[in-house]
Amino acid sequence: MEMFIQATVNGIITAGLYALVAYGLLIVLGIMNVVNFAHGEFVMIGAYFSYWAFIATGVDPLLLALPVALAMFLCGMAIYKFTVGPVLREPSINQLVLTFGISLTLQNVALLLWNADLRSISVPYADVSFSIGSINLGVFRVAAFLLACLSIGILQFTTHYTRFGKAMQAVSQNKTASSLVGINVNSVHLLTFGAAAATAGVAGVVVSVLMYTFPTVGAHLILKAFAIVILGGLGSILGTIIASLVLALSESYVGTYVPSGSGWAEGVSFLLIIAVLIMRPQGLFGVRDHD
Amino acid sequence: MTSSAPARWRFLGTATGIIAVAALAALPFLVDAYMLHWAITVLKFAVLTLAWDILARTGQVSFGHAAFFGLGAYVAVLASSTLGLGQILSMLVAGVVAAGLATCLSALFFRVRGIYFAILTLAFAEVLKVCATMLTGMTGGAMGLSARPLFGGDAVKSYFFILILALFTIATMWLLSRTRYHFGITAMRSSPEVAAAFGIPVVPIRTIAYSVSAGLTGVVGAFYAFYTTYINPESAFDVAISVAPVIMSIFGGLYSIAGGIIGAVTLTLLQEYLRTTFEYGSLIVYGLLLIVSILFMPKGVWGLVSGLASRQRSPAREVAS
Amino acid sequence: MLRIRNLSKSFGGVRAVDNVSFDVPLGAIVALIGPNGAGKTSTFNLISGLLPPDSGSVTLFDKPLTGKSPDEICRAGVARTFQISQLFETLSIRENIQTAALFGRSTRDDVQAAARRSDELVEAFDLGSHANALPKDLTFAQRRNVEIARALVMDPQILLLDEVLAGLTASEIEEAIAIVERVKSPTVGILLVEHQMRAVMRLADSVVVMMNGGVLMQGSPEEVRKHPKVLSAYLGEEIDASGSHIATRSEEALSLNSTADGGGRSVSAAAEPVLSIRNLSAGYGPLTALHGIDIDVGDNELVALIGSNGMGKSTTLKAISGLLVPLAGKVHFEGRDVTHLPAHSIVRLGLGQVPEGRQLFQYMSVEDNLMLGAAFVAQAWGARRERLDEIFALFPRLAERRSQRAGSLSGGEQQMVAIGRALMARPRLLMLDEPTIGLAPIVVAETFEAISRIKAAGVSVLLVEQNVGWALRVADRVYVMESGKIVLAEKAENLWANREFLQSFGLG
Structure with a gap:
């Protein structure tokens, strides 16, 4: 039982973290219909940003979330402006290959600059933990989790209760109609891409705290994020959160209970992708009205 | 004049082909072992790229051909070690198994299209990688398997094997381009629905294309296993194997034999050079080339070249008519 | 003979094709007509297997086609063209036709023989000089010819032609009619969907009229032409043949206030038009759809732009509103050059558009849809609540449905949302693109009433409409378009008196 609860909490x-990464992927997919392979690398850059800033200044990485988000917001907009934006009207496969190229480039720049070492942050209170019953919780990990939740909350608020959020929703549903109600569709695309990169930056901070920082950390995460987006659909954040829980918990349980399970756990997300795509060929992507 | 211009091009094409084949046949006797290894690598990627392109021509872009590459590698090694089959036979079995798997999968996988097909195939390759890692009893797990060297380590024989496979692939594709299925496949790429409305048997063509593509990829995987004498899940199901043909095709030019070859030769040599030069990050150039190709050269090198060539030829045609 | 029995198909609760039965005998031309949205193209898709029917059957010489895949149906001898031409864009013209020849009914693997047969059709359709060109380099009419040639080369027993005359010029239509007449033979049955009534009357041996998914009637062209039900379906005559609905527009002025200085202007339309278009040209890719047109819309004037399908009416509106970048010409709105402004800026200036096909935000509530109309227009955002109430007064049914998802509304209600959303921005000029398409006659009447009331509230209106009867009744002035040109500009009452005259444009 104890093991079960510990696995659940983990x-x-x-x-x-998964939900935060998936959210960024999702808004870009939902609003400009682009699958951004490079999203994982945005997370990776965020993680290195956090790591190096911590090494240089010793400031708690969780406090760095805001400047990282801001920097990634600007980077995201620049990348959109010069690469993704110009091919928005081209076949989706071109966009996929383009973002894949960006992903490959960023990954290898990171390899070149920082080699393949796994890096981790250790703050003074890294070992501080508290217990609820028999469950042991690291304060640092919980704080990182709360940061992810907070970011999702902010995004959720923005997309639902602000005029810009309404514009994002409008653009995701109908671009012609959006421009006919006075929405500058290009700006919405630009800002959305920037916002997605910013969330990736925050996710990177969380990664640097919860896991290790290394050049292909984003590539590992992006495939899981795909699985979540495919499973959860484009409709509501609820779908994304549930899908993240399904994936993370099944990984955690498989890792805990199946013999040498951590290896099998890696495959869970891929099996989910395959099962969902085959059983719902239209993809859960198209399903918006299950909210 | 009207007939002489195409005839001249056809003659040039044939002549180039014959010279190229002669040069390729003579190559192992002219270069050192190191160069020969490069030549083998180039041919390996040429077959991979062309095989991948066979499926791409029907309009489906796979990001997971490593599944068949890795499967072929494992099947061949296991067939030769546990069943005691000969190496060439093992490689053929690997191809048949890969093709068979693709046939079974096609009914399921072709229910989705475009980026979803790409992600689906990518995920499938990853699942096989996990299986290969975890089924330790059969595959040796992460430790991998070793194999007896191909042709007892005779690189020249290995070279001729992969050369013949490449020529076989090229010949198959060339012959196919002279049948009605070439038209059917090209039409399917525009729109499977419309193609079907004109009597084109979309489902069987797609299934066969996928199987042939997977089968050839499986044979290359098997060849790789015997040639390097060692495989593990990371190398056999490497995402880079899935991505290489995509990049090479797009760089060289999609849907054409010449484009695939140009892409495979240029990028393999470039990559080998960079890998020996830099310790890390040699794939940067790959990534940048992809970005530049999509942004400025969406039809690839061959598209650019043949575009220029036809622009040069068209005035002659006008004069003639 | 092709036999269609009790064919039905629903999309999300809407019966697009409802219990349709008719025959296409060999040697005959059967025309399938009806207003837009009547279910003609869906019927085509059911016959050719692109859609599976919910119920009913299609048989060819008593062999069932239902349940077969499109390629099997094609090889069984049913060939079709597509309404929006669907050529294989990466194949040359000759190869397009050749591909069909290679896979059609008389399947053969001889590429050379197929090429020869294709060449015959290339010549017959006068495409010889373009045989090696790609489809994108062809004109609209040429693409149409390739479509027909590609279907014919397959040796079909049944040929389905989907609006092959739409968008052609008068002389091109004559050529196309001649082509269809030539195709007619005792061994081929032809089913054509067509809007061009003149062509239908000349070509068809029998006519099937569809309306709201069902068969309204079938008979000879003469019978159909005279039948009152058909007349009303096309012209909406049964609502009010005398045109007295016009009365509503001046009397029922409602509390719908236009932009700041809208209503009370006394400047005459001719002196200072709200919208002035000069020499406007626009197109899609290589295809020029608009050839230098001039249009004026005066202050508080209701101008209708009429013409048959594919003549450039919607293109005109898109070029004005910035959805399409014009190739040449000028658009002035309230004296300001808006020609190359992006669509969102033009809307913010007070030029609203109700687009073709309504284009609602399907997954948002009615109220959110309406609010978005004002959300990005500075002068409208402040008083959005009041404006919303005005819209609800204009369309009381929307008030009842305010929290319902827009996509779940009926067609008529969706149209109200689309109009209401555009009005939320307090436009000085409202452009409506076929607002009554696919609506039931009673809803059409309501919609036109609403348009009259919008005008009465001081908004200028530019209306694109296929329903000529109604357009003439509500409009002040009318422009008639044909093949991307304005061929007639006239006061509505003058045209109303000479309605027959419009028939020469294939209208009415």
Whole structure:
């Protein structure tokens, strides 16, 4: 039982990170219909940003979330402006290959600059933990989880209760109609891409705290994020959160209970992708009205 | 004049082909072992790229051909070690198994299109990688398997094997381009629905294309296993194997034999050079080339070249008519 | 003979094709007509297997086609063209036709023989000089010819032609009619969907009229032409043949206030038009759809732009509103050059558009849809609540449905949302693109009433409409378009008196 609860708690903490990464992928897909392979690398850059800033200044990485988000916001907009934006009207496969190229480039720049070492941050209170019953919780990990939740909350608020959020929703549903109600569709695309990169930056901070920082950390995460987006659909954040929990918990349980399970756990997300795509060929992507 | 211009081009094409084949046949006797290894690598990627392109021509872009590459590698090694089959036979078995798997998968996988097909195939390759890692009893797990060297380590024989496979692939594709299926496939790429409305048997063509593509990829995987004498899940199901043909095709030019070859030769040599030069990050150039190709050269090198060539030829045609 | 029995198909609760039965005998031309949205193209898709029917059957010489895949149906001898031409864009013209020849009914693997047969059709359709060109380099009419040639080369027993005359010029239509007449033979049955009534009357041996998914009637062209039900379906005559609905527009002025200085202007339309278009040209890719047109819309004037399908009416509106970048010409709105402004800036200036096909935000509530109309227009955002109430007064049914998802509304209600959303921005000029398409006659009447009331509230209106009867009744002035040109500009009452005259444009 204890093991079960511990696995559950670990799963939930990981789910927070997954949901945050998936959210960024999702808004770009939903609003400009682009699958951004490079999103994982944005997370990776965020993680290195956090790591190096911590090494240089010793400031708690969780406090760095804001400047990292800001920097990534600007980077995201620049990348959109010069690469993704110009091919928006081209076949989706061109966009996929383009973002893949960006992903490959960023990954290898990171390899070149910082080699393949796994890096981790250790703050003074890294070992501080508290217990609820028999469950042991690291304060640092919980704080990182809360940061992920907070970011999702901010995004959720922005997309639902602000005029810009309404514009994002409008653009995701109908671009012609959006421009006919006075929405500058290009700006919405630009800002959305920037915002997605910013969330990736925050996710990177969480990664640097919860896991290790290395050049292909984003590539590992992006495939899981795909699985979540495919499973959860484009409709509501609820779908994304549930899908993140499903994935993270099943990974956690498989890792805990199946013999040498951590290896099998890696495959869970891929099996989910395959099962969902085959059983719902239209993809859960198209399903918006299950909210 | 009207007939002489195409005839001249056809003659040039044939002549180039014959010279190229002669040069390729003579190559192992002219270069050192190191160069020969490069030549083998180039041919390996040429077959991979062309095989991948066979499926791409029907309009489906796979990001997971490593599944068949890795499967072929494992099947061949296991067939030769546990069943005691000969190496060439093992490689053929690997191809048949890969093709068979693709046939089974096609009914399921072709229910989705475009980026979803790409992600689906990518995920499938990853699942096989996990299986290969975890089924330790059969595959040796992460430790991998070793194999007896191909042709007892005779690189020249290995070279001729992969050369013949490449020529076989090229010949198959060339012959196919002279049948009605070439038209059917090209039409399917524009729109499977419309193609079907004109009597084109979309489902069987797609299934066969996928199987042939997977089968050839499986044979290359098997060849790789015997040639390097060692495989593990990371190398056999490497995402880079899935991505290489995509990049090479797009760089060289999609849907054409020449484009695939140009892409495979240029990028393999470039990559080998960079890998020996830099310790890390040699794939940067790959990534940048992809970005530049999509942004400025969406039809690839061959598209650019043949575009220029036809622009040069068209005035002659006008004069003639 | 092709036999269609009790064919039905629903999309999300809407019966697009409802219990349709008719025959296409060999040697005959059967025309399938009806207003837009009547279910003609869906019927085509059911016959050719692109859609599976919910119920009913299609048989060819008593062999069932239902349940077969499109390629099997094609090889069984049913060939079709597509309404929006669907050529294989990466194949040359000759190869397009050749591909069909290679896979059609008389399947053969001889590429050379197929090429020869294709060449015959290339010549017959006068495409010889373009045989090696790609489809994108062809004119609209040429693409149409390739479509027909590609279907014919397959040796079909049944040929389905989907609006092959739409968008052609008068002389091109004559050529196309001649082509269809030539195709007619005792061994081929032809089913054509067509809007061009003149062509239908000349070509068809029998006519099937569809309306709201069902068969309204079938008979000879003469019978159909005279039948009152058909007349009303096309012209909306049964609502009010005398045109007295016009009365509503001046009397029922409602509390719908236009932009700041809208209503009370006394400047005459001719002196200072709200919208002035000069020499406007626009197109899609290589295809020029608009050839230098001039249009004026005066202050508080209701101008209708009429013409048959594919003549450039919607293109005109898109070029004005910035959805399409014009190739040449000028658009002035309230004296300001808006020609190359992006669509969102033009809307913010007070030029609203109700687009073709309504284009609602399907997954948002009615109220959110309406609010978005004002959300990005500075002068409208402040008083959005009041404006919303005005819209609800204009369309009381929307008030009842305010929290419902827009996509779940009926067609008529969706149209109200689309109009209401555009009005939320307090436009000085409202452009409506076929607002009554696919609506039931009673809803059409309501919609036109609403348009009259919008005008009465001081908004200028530019209306694109296929329903000529109604357009003439509500409009002040009318422009008639044909093949991307304005061929007639006239006061509505003058045209109303000479309605028959419009028939020469294939209208009415």
